[in-house]
Amino acid sequence: MAALALLPAASEAIYFRDKISWRSAIPPSEMVTVEQTRGWGDTAIWVDARPDEEFASDHVPGAISLNEDRWNELLPQFLTVWAPGKKIIVYCSSLSCNASREVARRLRKEAQLSDVFVLEGGWEAWLKKNR
């Protein structure tokens, strides 16, 4: 009976596997607030995951553009600036949905970099605290 009761739940989990919260959500340890980044100074690299136009319009001073529109082109440029021990703070805006999460995920998975964080509240949060 118990096995029968588990069957619908298991089927649903398989069917909605792409939407399972623990796969899409970012662990709190990988999120960072603007306040938390204040003391990081030169030990951090800011990565702007927004589209080119938004980056060109304005960005965090010193930030490097790395978006998925031109990932193959921009990643090598970012990697020449990165150094071991540096923290990476990725941000996007409310207009670019999950861009920062995706960029952070790819930096961890594809380039196998550690200390990659996603900025909570993104570009808007940074603007609010800094301008």
Place this chain on the structure above:
Amino acid sequence: MKTPILAFTLSMIMCLGARAELKWEQTAIELHPGPNDKQAVGHFKYENTGKTPVHFKSVHASCGCTTAQTQKDIVPPGDKGEITATFNIGDRTGTQVKTVTVETDEAPNQKTVLTLKAEIPQQLEITPNFVFWKQGDKPDTKTINVKVGKDFTVKHIKVTSSTADFQTKVEEAGSGQFKIDVKPQDTNKITASMLTIQPEDSQKVFYATARITNAPAAPVAPVGPTAPARPSAPTGQTH
């Protein structure tokens, strides 16, 4: 007493009959673009099955990489149309889910979410696409793993280094997998090299980066003579 109740009931029935209603053929579309496609386009078809016109108040895509277009702002009763959602793939890979939120005047805050799911095929999965050595490290060989995507057949790959500072060697690992061994000539010199990975019989190229870094280092010049960093004429070894 019966007359007001009858009038109320009749007016309710008339209101219901007269209301606008946009019927969507589907609110979720799954697309499978080809490996060289730049865009994935979804057509969300609708019909106004109500008795009054429907106005589109707003059509908003979930991110900058997706655009949505309506054919008309007002949909008369009985009329059909579609909202075209265009997802610019760029260099994205894997499963991509984008949404378009459509607001109409059918009812207060009437919103419909249209979902576009695209499975972007990946010919080669390269892990890691970055190998580095700290300055002065032992110049050991590091390996980049290349896995061929499930819908592709690649028998050979060609790897080219943009500088002679790194040697590369390709090994077939079977089951659609390859290993690229990367070895620096000298780890005392800070340098970076772009590794161009090209499947046999394919126009598409993939990239990896090899670098000697000084930790913590000041930024070095980007790979290649000018940005973007794609090398146009690699000068290093080819395997």
